[in-house]
Amino acid sequence: MRELSASGRELLRENLIMQHFDADTPIIRKGDQVSGAFIVLKGELRVFTLSKQGGEATLYTVAADETCIFALTCACRDMLYPAWVDTHTDTDVAIIPSEVFRSLHRTEPAMQRYVFDALAGLVHDFTLTMSQTLTADLQSCLADYLITHASGAGLIFASHEHIARDLGASRETISRLLGRFRDKGWIATGRGKIELLDTSPLVDLLEF
Amino acid sequence: MRELSASGRELLRENLIMQHFDADTPIIRKGDQVSGAFIVLKGELRVFTLSKQGGEATLYTVAADETCIFALTCACRDMLYPAWVDTHTDTDVAIIPSEVFRSLHRTEPAMQRYVFDALAGLVHDFTLTMSQTLTADLQSCLADYLITHASGAGLIFASHEHIARDLGASRETISRLLGRFRDKGWIATGRGKIELLDTSPLVDLLEF
């Protein structure tokens, strides 16, 4: 945002709204009118859909310094928000009101570049998610999840419940699959913790 | 494209490549390097993913006057193409080579607007597809497909095979579901043809 013009920066400063959400708060429901562009300052937003039966499936998460692309497109094209959003950690968000955002987007090249990058990145992410959910079985999705969510040391701190929600699967099935991975010696499991022991067979599950 | 600057229009005219594809031709494979931005002039491109087992699922189609967003983002960000593309009808395509496109996108506001609109539209479409495939059962997907693909007179000209490919389902299951719809009097079926008789119960399948 350093690259905005003086007047743009001024406009932004005057209209930026800071907001705090506690952990596990529902923030947006599908069909809500969205008040503007969101930029996460601290914490994380989770964007997900709900099924007929009440099951959830996480579409993507918005980490610190990122923006929610659905909100961007809603602010630009006057759409209703197409999904649900909540938090699992304390989260601070900066909101640029729709009109301000639209005006910045019209006049500021830096803003155009920012939005374009965010959208193009989303297309990439979505493609991955889509092909995965459409074509891969749960086992492959889980393998991918473990690899992409592991810390450098190969550790993941998450309950089976949590993983199941992210993947839109049931807790029991995740438990069973993790059990299978463990029996094969690929991972070690503990309460709220998973350790990757041998990633190569997990990676093999992804390639095709 | 009328809104480009004189120099931009000149650049475009000199570098535009016209290409013709016959029906049912594979055009791009996943991982291919993409030569530039595509604009469909006549016919239709189908963008789809393949699963391990060889199953296909259509992500979206690019109709006349539309552009393929994957190709756009690939051209902009130097990515490999993330899906497969083929045709089912004779199709004419205009190709803007990557460097030309990048240069136009950098300098021409009209091009920036065009790309932004295409991306934002995709986000919207993807959202719909995603929530559907993630949350709805095949019956609802089929109902949606029939309604969105019917002509004004409520007619669809497509074989069960074709519908199955679009929905990433098997031909037999589509046949069975259509049979159920027919038995309930909602549709009439014929060889390569479906007629909607009573749309309201089909619409009911979508709302939840």
Place this chain on the structure above:
DNA sequence: CCCTGTCTGTGACCTTGATCACAGAGAGAG
């Protein structure tokens, strides 16, 4: 009119993953 190729209808069976129902851990609070 027949022949052949593509659609369509159906039965049998299998796999995946959801759901229900518990039983046994860790782990923190008191």
Place this chain on the structure above:
DNA sequence: CTCTCTCTGTGATCAAGGTCACAGACAGGG
């Protein structure tokens, strides 16, 4: 140390769809 809560493991059962295997139905070419 106990009590209670959440997390984990596992069996039984069920529904949706995919796969295999045909059989009939239509349509166009010769």
